[in-house]
Amino acid sequence: MAVPGCGAGAPAPAACECRPTAAAGPSQSVAAQDAPSLVFRVLSVVREATVTLEPVDRIEVQVLIDNVTDSLSSVPGTVTLEWPALMKAGMNEMAGSCQCCANHGLSLVINAYRANVRHTVLFDAGPVEFAVEYNGLRLGIDFGAIEAVVLSHGHWDHAGGLPKALDLIGKSRKGVPVPCYLHPGMFRQRALPLPGGRLLPIRKIAAPEELAARGAAPIATTKPQILLDRMFYLSGEIPRVTPYEKGFPGHMQRGEDGETWEPDPLIIDERFLAVLVRQKGVVVFTACSHAGVVNVLRHARTCFPEARLHAVMGGLHLAGGNEKIIAETVRDLDEFGLSLVVPAHCTGWRAVNALVSKFGDEAVVPSAVGRIFSI
Template identity: 40%
Template sequence: MTNRTATHLLPVDALTVDVITDNVSDTYVSKTLFAVSEFTNVVNAGAGVISGETLLAANLGYGLLLRTKRDDTEHTLLFDAGPEGAIFLRNVKNLGLDLGSVEAIAVSHGHWDHMGALPEAIAAICEHNGSPTVHVNSGMFNERGVLLKSGAVIPVANVPTPAQMEALGGRVVNEDGERLLLDGHFYYSGEIPRVSSFEKGRTDHLSRPGPNDQWRPDPFLMDERMLVVHVRDLGLIVFSACSHAGIVNVCTQVQALFPGLPIHAVMGGLHLGGVMETLIPETVEGLRPFDIGHIITGHCTGWRALHALAEAYGESVSQSAIGTTYTFAADPPGVAKPD
């Protein structure tokens, strides 16, 4: 595809987002008007009692089920899956979600907490609906490690390879460039340019091609991708699962790709916890020019960043949590219009 790929993204009438995997379980957290809580969702899925068994399990990672509708056409895409297959499948079951409707999987980047559950997800989808297309890029399959303060390197779990995913029934598209998915309902990016003055990645991230190679610094994680949906009459919904690129860089690229369209919502992890907390003030101010309607933080954002964003932007900021459903539409069901 050419660099004009983004211009062919079609506006959809509605987008529904189910949070299958996230770090936080908090059904009591205040919700936006277009969100439905975990309690409500599990009851609607058939739970006769609220209990540990009928609720969802949080774990370190991210995974969303995205459903779009445009006129009479509907599409379903899985964006990441999370770190561990059994919990992913448990959460799907308790939410009453239909994996058989999943046509494609888009992977944000090659880290275990986003790809570890893919084997079970692909196998479950194939049981009900043929072979899902799995969108990845070649940079996702290096081995990864973390440099500890002691100077030691601890490897992290390898992600499933294209061959392994194909053996399970997935049809893998392993390309580095941007692309449109599912009749132009989704934009899956290429590399995200690193242009801001302060988003310089993490010096403790390392990678290597294979187990016999030397570890090398990998602060930028250039394999990371974002996903964008254009909802008619609202604007762009931007999914940045971990924001290793830096969320200001992500929004800068979105603005360049889709000039004139507002960013209605940014959803995902902003990777501003721990050693990244020093970037919080610059990130908060760096987001101001984009006039984002809703910032829905999850996964690796960190509580200090969430508090700083809420202090700066008020009710436009909210906490993601597992089991929550978000509906983006000009007239979402169940939301009363103001008089």
């Protein structure tokens, strides 16, 4: 069934484990176009293997879920706003029922292209099942093209929509499970402190067994992974080396006994996803940056020493209690020489303003639901 007024053809709703070494060539740092491949030693659970992360020609990133909707602000020519994206998907009348909805969370559909080959990853799935289907229908997302799912960490605003996303993906896979990359530490009950000492539980994410029942092939590991014809790199656990990035103070989790509570400020299950784009460099996707975005990028630089860091996209977690580290964060981001910063989700307006003031509005382009970023 189509959304009324939105196009009859719309679909129905429904510590670093890697030690990279450069390929043969000059020893100095080189741009991505001068380094056709980077070789990584990835220590898996059962054996050690040498694999290669290959550059792609380009990527397109569509924002399926984000905190913000904005189809009016001007953007560079490499960014498509929500309304043109909706029209491309079949919208033929401007109406509220045709627009996407904003939610506190993040979900990105990442398409990577090399010659005539395309691979697609779903990076997180937002907070609720409703938003995945609602926005996916309006944007014309081809869920059947998704070949892998990466869950960045175990919080509801990134995992709540995952069961529905798996349902939508599974409709086109004819019973073939989709690989779903997880961290084994993301499934404990978590909580936040309230005034007076009481804890407010954080909704648990779906267990691997439930995800498998919805069409996933769960892959739970703490180690780095290379995905889909060596187009995508999923990090291992992110080292915490920046003194002012202290994680999520007050965050708690159940102990191994399932009864007691213990501090969990580091949220060590969080990981980043990266793609090496030819002639540009590494694009880093960080969903919430509980590790701290400077820690994330320093780790990415360690894992990719022969390629420059081109862009970072995602939640930078500089709102609320982390507003006090905006100045230090913006200062230290300058060391990476990024060409593009796409703040999303939990970054906060104060941090976005500080980033634009420092780097300019050509380099800093905020995310919003429905936008397509071509890199």
